Amino acid sequence: MTRILLLGGTTEANLMAQAIAKAELPAVYSYAGRTETPMGQPIHMRVGGFGGTEGLCAYLQAEQITHVIDATHPFAAQMSSNAVAACTATGTALIALERAPWTPGEGDLWTRVPDLPSAVAALAGPPRRVFLAIGRQHVDAFAAQPQHRYLLRVVDEPTGLLPFPAEVVVARGPFDLAGDIDLMRQHETEVVVAKNAGGKGAVAKIAAARALGLPVVMIDRPVLPQRRVAHGVADVMAWLSA
Ligand code: NAP
Secondary structure, eight states: OOOEEEEOSSHHHHHHHHHHHHTTOOEEEEEOOOSSSOOOOSSEEEESOOOHHHHHHHHHHHTTOOEEEEOOOTTOHHHHHHHHHHHHHHTOEEEEEOOOOOOOOTTOEEEEESSHHHHHHHTOSSOOEEEEESOSTTGGGGGGOTTSEEEEEESSOOOSOOSSOEEEEEOOSOOOHHHHHHHHHHTTOOEEEEEOOOSSTTTHHHHHHHHHTOEEEEEOOOOOOOOOEESSHHHHHHHHHO
């Protein structure tokens, strides 16, 4: 009998959960537990890490999972690597629901960098107003470029001290173009730092930077182990029924 583990935390995972619920397939939606109030889902939910690859292997076996759908964020490289390793070790079927990365178009002023340390290095130079649009988790590294005035957009009000003084906006996506243009104007943003997440929920800041003629330091996606990939919910549903 089919029993699905959906690794979530993204808009795509939410859409996947809706399709699974509609098909009335037995499934569990898994959140890492990074946000204080995760969005409700139409399928059973669990919250928290599994305890590395070993813990995930144990979970898959204990819960008799037959299919894992990795719909995590493209930058959740640890979870995705663990999923590949655990599914290989336990013989569980795995598919990743991957969204296409954004590509620069006319009017985009991107500096592409391979990883977070290179994004930090790309900010060397005189003080600027920087929209650090990468979530709370990885902002600490930017303490190495303290000359800038940073704007952070985060899902939860930060607890404790930030590693540098920053203006903080607490908001949950999806965001829209007009709102992001307003935000950047209001904060007099001069450069945007973003991860190449792809998808629609977070693309507004990229479009806003284009509209305002602002440069973007775009962090490329981490390289992941090879796995079966689907690009839409319908493809995953077809795979499940095959
Ligand atoms: P990560 O670095 O790849 O994962 C670190 C650890 O967090 C994993 O080893 C696992 O712990 C746990 N984990 C991650 N995703 C999980 C899930 N869906 N269910 C249960 N445990 C999970 O991941 P991350 O970049 O911190 O992202 C965490 C979550 O936030 C993911 O679900 C992702 O989809 C979502 N998210 C991430 C970003 C981003 O920019 N990275 C943006 C938006 C949303 P154990 O080893 O203990 O199992």
